Amino acid sequence: xxxxxxxxxxxxxxxxxxxxxxxxxxxxxxxxxxxxxxxxxxxxxxxxxxxxxxxxxxxxxxxxxxxxxxxxxxxxxxxxxxxxxxxxxxxxxxxxxxxxxxxxxxxxxxxxx
Amino acid sequence: xxxxxxxxxxxxxxxxxxxxxxxxxxxxxxxxxxxxxxxxxxxxxxxxxxxxxxxxxxxxxxxxxxxxxxxxxxxxxxxxxxxxxxxxxxxxxxxxxxxxxxxxxxxxxxxxxxxx
Numbered sequence: 032x033x034x035x036x037x038x039x040x041x042x043x044x045x046x047x048x049x050x051x052x053x054x055x056x057x058x059x060x061x062x063x064x065x066x067x068x069x070x071x072x073x074x075x076x077x078x079x080x081x082x083x084x085x086x087x088x089x090x091x092x093x094x095x096x097x098x099x100x101x102x103x104x105x106x107x108x109x110x111x112x113x114x115x116x117x118x119x120x121x122x123x124x125x126x127x128x129x130x131x132x133x134x135x136x137x138x139x140x141x142x143x144x
Numbered sequence: 145x146x147x148x149x150x151x152x153x154x155x156x157x158x159x160x161x162x163x164x165x166x167x168x169x170x171x172x173x174x175x176x177x178x179x180x181x182x183x184x185x186x187x188x189x190x191x192x193x194x195x196x197x198x199x200x201x202x203x204x205x206x207x208x209x210x211x212x213x214x215x216x217x218x219x220x221x222x223x224x225x226x227x228x229x230x231x232x233x234x235x236x237x238x239x240x241x242x243x244x245x246x247x248x249x250x251x252x253x254x255x256x257x258x259x260x
């Protein structure tokens with residue numbers, strides 16, 4: 032079964048710290064992977080989308096990498112700020128499961144001043 | 145641009161009642177989908193559509209119906225509500241999830257449904 036896992040479920044860091052969020056998946060035949068941010072009571076906002084042919088994508092202080100052989104993606108947040116506090120979810124689309132994104136349960140991040 | 149609009153924001157139903165959750169997007173997206181989000185389980189795909197007149201099942205389709213008569217609208221119908229359908233429902237859209245030009249998924253703000 033194709034699954035996406037995010038560990039840890041929650042993370043608390045001091046402001047200014049560089050941090051890495053992890054996403055692992057069970058099938059190396061991944062088509063693409065997206066990272067999302069969700070604020071309490073809100074919908075999800077797409078942060079980065081990585082195609083299977085790419086190794087990483089960057090947007091501002093965010094960098095996402097994709098390693099198909101190890102079944103891992105990481106989201107790197109540089110110089111974290113309290114405004115980064117949210118739940119971060121990753122979602123993968125696998126070859127053979129087109130148009131069906133499979134989500135991880137998310138990592139709840141708290142950045143404290 | 146309004147993006148993806150979902151109505152209502154909140155709904156309480158009694159077991160056995162039916163209702164329709166509305167979803168509309170103004171971005172001319174071909175792909176639309178419905179997810180439910182339950183605590184600790186992430187989002188699970190209910191149904192999706194790759195264009196007007198085309199729908200398909202996701203991971204948890206039982207108890208739900210969809211139709212796509214226009215590009216803009218993708219309503220989700222609960223046929224006979226059950227307490228197990230208590231959840232937060234999200235509608236999402238994209239130009240396309242496949243191909244070299246696959247694009248990000250845009251989400252609405254959700255409908256919180258309680259079935260008693």
